[in-house]
Amino acid sequence: MRKEDCLFCKIVAGEIPSTKVYEDERVLAFEDVSPQMPVHTLIVPKDHYDNIGDGVPDEELGYLFNTVRKVADIKGIAESGYRVIVNTNNDAQQSVHHLHVHVLGGAPMNSGDPSRK
Numbered sequence: 001m002r003k004e005d006c007l008f009c010k011i012v013a014g015e016i017p018s019t020k021v022y023e024d025e026r027v028l029a030f031e032d033v034s035p036q037m038p039v040h041t042l043i044v045p046k047d048h049y050d051n052i053g054d055g056v057p058d059e060e061l062g063y064l065f066n067t068v069r070k071v072a073d074i075k076g077i078a079e080s081g082y083r084v085i086v087n088t089n090n091d092a093q094q095s096v097h098h099l100h101v102h103v104l105g106g107a108p109m110n111s112g113d114p115s116r117k
């Protein structure tokens with residue numbers, strides 16, 4: 001299912017170019033246009049969901065998160081480590097409302113945990 005005027009649906013359809021990292025029949029992984037780390041790859045389901053709370057079937061979520069490991073292998077960060085982020089709605093500043101997983105790595109990171117000083 002595709003949503004009209006969704007940026008990532010257009011990327012999935014090839015209507016907007018992206019630098020592809022991995023693709024199969026259910027997911028697409030591509031480089032973030034504005035990388036925050038040496039490795040910054042986004043993974044999206046090809047079907048449209050606004051976010052992780054948008055009735056995503058368990059099997060779809062499992063498939064999406066299994067793809068994280070594949071991307072980490074492809075990008076060479078499986079051993080060094082990486083961070084997985086799923087921004088959801090306004091407080092998390094989700095800017096593209098098509099479910100996506102950020103895979104960040106390639107250098108040491110701070111805790112990023114707002115509960116730690």
Ligand code: DGP
Pocket residue numbers: 007016018019030031032033034042086087093094095096097
């Ligand atoms: P979020 O803030 O979690 O919704 O992240 C959206 C990410 O999408 C953000 O890191 C920048 C990225 N992004 C926005 N527009 C494009 C685009 O046209 N192409 C690519 N490759 N990435 C994009």
